Amino acid sequence: MVSGMQVSQRTEINVEILRRDGSEAKPYRQHFRIPYRPGMNVISVLMEIQVNPVTADGKTVAPVVWDCSCLEEVCGACSMFICGRPRQACSALIDQLPDPIILEPLHKFPVVRDLVVDRQVMFDNLKRVKAWIHIDGTYPIGSGPRMNEKIREKMYAISKCMTCGCCLSVCPQVNDRSAFVGAAPIAQVRLFNAHPTGSYMKSERLDALLEDGGVAACGNAQNCVRACPKQVPLAESIADVGMQTTLRAAKRFLFG
């Protein structure tokens, strides 16, 4: 690694990428060296490699595959490990990164190819906890009930979740032996349960989180809190939903 001063004076960028030719293929590392331009981010570095996929030792290779869409840290598609930290490639500025820049696919998710992972499990878990509000028909139904301003403000912070998967990628409880849904779906349960219309499915969401892999599987290590690029209040949401599930379990015990 080079110091901050050296990084700001650099004329080229060294990039090391953990690649895989397919989901079953063995991973390997490749080193690229590309010309530096001011204002570059990791996506623009990957675009340079795509245009000229030649390694630092002069070998022409298959272009590196990655995913992106919004390019403004909203969709989560470009999430990957950048120098050991899960984050979005579109908002990772080269001037703020060490050299070499090390890129790896997001941990804990099946690799499709190179830096592309399959985040389907996150969407399946959102379905599992019914993280939505039913709308009856396609016609305009007018404005919904107003929310208390303080609650709305709190819930807005949760609504910023972009399903990027960074919280799951660092969670020790997310692994092959566990059905744990992860922090993001738990926070979404809090969001939809707090909504005046969404709350009518509150019991069903809490029942889903009382099953194997639900909120009780959280080990409270809070790695997720540090990893979330949107500062979703994950620890607070896990505690809140944990309380809601306890009350729900007590109610089920007493009233069936």
Ligand code: SF4
């Ligand atoms: S608190 Fe720890 S165990 Fe719980 S979801 Fe976050 S990282 Fe995972």
Ligand code: SF4
């Ligand atoms: S809670 Fe944060 S880290 Fe987790 S998926 Fe949402 S935005 Fe990403």
Ligand code: FES
């Ligand atoms: S491309 Fe959408 S978050 Fe980076």
